[in-house]
Amino acid sequence: MKILLLGSGELGKEFVIAAQRIGQTVIAVDSYENAPAMQVAHSFEVINMLDGEALDQIVSKHKPDFIVPEIEAIRTERFYDYEKQGITVVPSAKAANFTMNRKAIRDLASKELGLRTAKYEYATSAEELQKAVQEVGIPCVVKPLMSSSGKGQSTIKTESDIEKAWQYAVAGSRGDVIEVIVEAFVNFDSEITLLTITQNGNPTLFCAPIGHRQERGDYQESWQPALVSEKDLYEAQDMAEKITEALGGAGLFGVEFFLTKEGVYFSELSPRPHDTGMVTLAGTQNFNEFELHLRTILSLPIFEITLEKAGASAVILASEDSTNPTFTGIEKVAALPKTDFRIFGKPTSRPYRRMGVVLSHDTLSTPINEVTERAKETAKLITVNS
Ligand SMILES: Nc1ncnc2c1ncn2[C@@H]1O[C@H](COP(=O)(O)OP(=O)(O)OP(=O)(O)O)[C@@H](O)[C@H]1O
Ligand SMILES: NCC(=O)N[C@@H]1O[C@H](COP(=O)([O-])[O-])[C@@H](O)[C@H]1O
Ligand SMILES: [Mg+2]
CATH class of the missing domain: 3.30.470.20 (ATP-grasp fold, B domain)
Structure with a gap:
């Protein structure tokens, strides 16, 4: 089987090693050359994965059986189309698309499925963030809608933290969406x-x-x-x-x-x-x-x-x-x-x-x-x- 791996970090590298061991073919993709998974894959591509056209091009070039996303910042809207073309998007186009954006997955979990989550609000500007913080209360955690590994994430402990939390989130945002989620701080054990x-x-x-x-x-x-x-x-x-x-x-x-x-x-x-x-x-x-x-x-x-x-x-x-x-x-x-x-x-x-x-x-x-x-x-x- 031919697998197109979108994202080639440490997690992708171990995935490719597992695939190689059972005779699968992997093309590793990322935004920079010599990424960890590329070092062990059959071949590689360097593209901006948020660019839908660039994605379409490598999908039609390689005609993979499977597309395996390894990071979140991908133009995942394209995945629905790839599924229609008969390519298996792993685990599904919907899963990759919803988890790319914290809003989609959080609303699904909380509003549709009724799972217990921290109280949360969204904001698209520093002013909206002020209001959102009032709603959820202090302390609270601010995260860009599109980011991972804590990038752009900070905890607001006093009102004076709000402006810098906004700036930090905008700077740490991975995708092309300038919006944040504000979550009540969960004092977990x-x-x-x-x-x-x-x-x-x-x-x-x-x-x-x-x-x-x-x-x-x-x-x-x-x-x-x-x-x-x-x-x-x-x-x-x-x-x-x-x-x-x-x-x-x-x-x-x-x-x-x-x-x-x-x-x-x-x-x-x-x-x-x-x-x-x-x-x-x-x-x-x-x-x-x-x-x-x-x-x-x-x-x-x-x-x-x-x-x-x-x-x-x-x-x-x-x-x-x-x-x-x-x-x-x-x-x-x-x-x-x-x-x-x-x-x-x-x-x-x-x-x-x-x-x-x-x-x-x-x-x-x-x-x-x-x-x-x-x-x-x-x-x-x-x-x-x-
Ligand atoms: N509402 C919250 N209350 C308390 N702690 C939180 C809250 N949200 C996040 N954290 C802390 O920050 C960590 C990272 O948050 P989260 O998993 O949402 O970020 P992420 O950027 O998606 O990280 P990753 O991509 O590595 O999973 C959590 O594991 C937790 O320790
Ligand atoms: N929490 C998500 C996560 O751990 N993702 C892993 O980190 C890589 C990016 O690392 P980099 O930022 O050092 O390039 C990703 O490619 C993935 O393997
Ligand atoms: Mg996490």
Whole structure:
């Protein structure tokens, strides 16, 4: 089968490796050359994926069987047409299109499906943001409608933060829409990602919950299994099933939840492998999240998903701009037991850009915070140099 991968970062790279292992052909696409997934794909294309004509051109050039989006900032409106042409958009054109824009997915979750979410409003100017903040209350979180990994996201703690939150959101917006969502700050006890696998005609499958900690709206460590009460897990699974069913198609989704004393809040979801799900590269499951996504897309049966180990991932971040980033400390990490690492091969660095992850694992009876602490401390041994 021929797969057109739209987005070629670290998540795409692992997906391509999984696809290569079972003999699939992948064309990796991104906005810059030598992106991580391009390094392992059969061929590549460099285009602006928000440009519908450029997208149409490569789709007609390659005539893929599958289009697999790997990022959100794509002219996803075109996907409906590709579906009509007989190409399978993964997981579905609707899923990719709705999740590209926080408004579409949030209104679907809250208004149509009645899932519990933080109180929210939208704003298209600094003045509207003033009003929206009054509605949802302070503290609140402001995010561009189109962004990911926390880009353009900030928390308003006092009224004097409103103007700079607007400016920051506009500057961090990835797409071509200048609008923000303002969400009441949810004072959660913990947050989780529930990897949810929808299979056409077969029952939805769930992986063991993944816990994570975020800074600046971007994940720092993730661990599996996260300790979640049976009641909360049931609620989260029920919400994940409802929203993935409404989006349609087959594939792996990363559904994000906040766990609070008042119950579970739906936050957002990725219709594709999730960054926090990189913990599955530590061998926590019989299939990692990339293999599960691939199997589902190809309609290959997944007999069962088993939890094999306790695992954790901790990010390796750059601190400076560089066109030739190098790494030190790798041999120290390599010398440690029950530890592994991935360097993504991003050709350039910038402050806080994720360049790699450290992975640690242990027996299922090991306290998960120990495994996580180990990954976190180990990641500090690697430095990105410019
Ligand atoms: N309403 C909220 N209340 C409290 N914390 C929040 C809220 N919204 C977001 N956060 C925090 O910010 C993090 C990132 O938010 P969110 O997932 O919406 O951003 P994102 O840019 O889509 O990130 P990614 O693409 O990496 O998933 C959340 O995981 C959570 O830690
Ligand atoms: N939370 C979404 C996420 O983790 N996406 C992953 O990061 C890449 C972009 O990284 P970059 O900004 O360093 O190019 C994306 O291509 C994807 O693999
Ligand atoms: Mg998120």
